[in-house]
Amino acid sequence: MPATISNTHAALVDWLFLDLNSYFASVEQQLRPELRGKPVAVVPVDTDATCAIAASQEAKKFGIKTGTNIGDARRACPELITVMASHDVYVEFHHRIITEVERHFPVHVICSIDEMACKLDAPRRRLNVAVDLAHRIKRGLRERVGECITCSVGLAPNRFLAKVASDMQKPDGLVTLLAEELPGKLLELKLRDLCGIGRRMEPRLHACGIRTLAELWAAERETLHRAWGGVCGDRFWHALHGGASEDDLPAQHRTLGHSHVLAPELRTPPQAGIVARRLLLKAASRLRRMEYRATHLHLSVRTEDGPRCEAQAKFEPVCDSIVLARCLAELWQRVMQQARWQRVKKVSVTLMGLEAEARPQQLELFPASGETAPREQREHLSRVLDKINQKHGRDSVVIGFTPDTVRTFSGTKIAFTRIPDREEFQE
Ligand SMILES: [Mg+2]
Structure with a gap:
């Protein structure tokens, strides 16, 4: 669409969020080539009673994910290979990944062992420059950390939406949410796809008459305040609507x-x-x-x-x-x-x-x-x-x-x- 092309140069994003794909499993596949292309589950202990703490892309095709019981996983995928977790190795790769990302742009906040966010500066806020940065980081990780190390990147007006965007395409994704196009692609999501809406929050939103992203988007700030029972609801409303000053994620931790x-x-x-x-x-x-x-x-x-x-x-x-x-x-x-x-x-x-x-x-x-x-x-x-x-x-x-x-x-x-x-x- 010509309109999109002409918009591209004016369009701005503020945050780049990077989420490594199947992180622990990818590190194992990087270190052990015999695991590549195979369904792999990383486990904390060697028993079928345990749960996967990570699953490779190939295992995910069988519905195996973090938290899947290994007995169930083997029934779904008899050729599943289980690998004992090596946390020290994952931490070491984490540091190598940060170092590589920072060759391109400083990491503003490390959110977890496989997630980080960069707050873009003025030149890189331009969408075409930010997209180029994302591609250079992806290439850098593959070339200098390991070919199995892929990531999904989200570009958006705030960190919350950038994280949401990074979740929308896996593996090796790159999704942009522009402030002027919201709600746009958000409408394709379910409530639970959003960080901050979990098992306990969802029924509270239902009680407020919110069951879809469109309803969430249309909700008044006061409604979300009520649903969350406090300022976290206001913060969520603000972040969802692309609030520029909000550089934190909605509260996930109550204790x-x-x-x-x-x-x-x-x-x-x-x-x-x-x-x-x-x-x-x-x-x-x-x-x-x-x-x-x-x-x-x-x-x-x-x-x-x-x-x-x-x-x-x-x-x-x-x-x-x-x-x-x-x-x-x-x-x-x-x-x-x-x-x-x-x-x-x-x-x-x-x-x-x-x-x-x-x-x-x-x-x-x-x-x-x-x-x-x-x-x-x-x-x-x-x-x-x-x-x-x-x-x-x-x-x-x-x-x-x-x-x-x-x-x-x-x-x-x-x-x-x-x-x-x-x-x-x-x-
Ligand atoms: Mg991840």
Whole structure:
């Protein structure tokens, strides 16, 4: 269409979102040529009772995907090859991929081990330049990281829509959503295709009379506010409609926490208390990186032979480690009194009531006195600590004393249910 061609030069996009295709399975196929072109499922343990944590393109044709039970997968595809996950290798490839992408353009945010987003600068916002950038990144990954490493790229006016676009064509996709053409291709999607609309959100939208993308698109902002039960709905509405200032994804996490079963030598109450604080600081660091604040802190402790003891505190939205650590210390006293100061087997720390920050804060290192609220100073200090730890390694700087014995336990593992962000390896 001539109209599209003449538009191309004027059309602008702000974000490039890159999603690697069948990431773990592709890395395995890259390293082991005998797996290429074959249905492969990556598994955490070697049993048919487990689930796939990744499936190759070939396996996906049989309906096998992340979460598919391996017994079911074998029935659907008897020639399926299962491969034990090698998370260290996936992390190593992750770094090689980032390095390659950054040969072309800086990565603004790493969203997960196989997803990243670039916020385009003025020259690259022009659609034809952005499309060229996407092709150069794709070619670079194939030529310098590995021929099996393919990705789907989305180009759009904000990060949310760029991610949605990256999901629309797999493998090796490149989809553009232009602000002036919205809703356009979005209308081909189902509600659940959108990041931020999950199993629990969908029925709430149905209850508001929204069953299709067209209905979602037509919905008033107030309706989405009601459906989400808060500002997340407004943010979603804004992002969906291509809001230019919105550079975050709609909230997916309502809670954020860590738990740990203690090694016998860490089960005395003082040692366990240190572990609890370490878990909290890790969660707080993630909270800040996601640009959220929390309004509740929950502490749960299971003693070696007693029941579970727990306590919760509520406060104004915070994300700084100092306030949270102080709050945890009070909860710890309460919980351990309930537990009669017995030996502790398991500790869980959860931040709840997560809210997106109104605006990511960029504060001066030495703000003019009197202009900055104490809360902002504390949050700023926490962020400075995060940066030092990211740069120089986990625990370069911690709040309070962290003995060597408990230092290593919070090392990030790649959990089955959640792929850690790269930064977490330093948290
Ligand atoms: Mg992916």
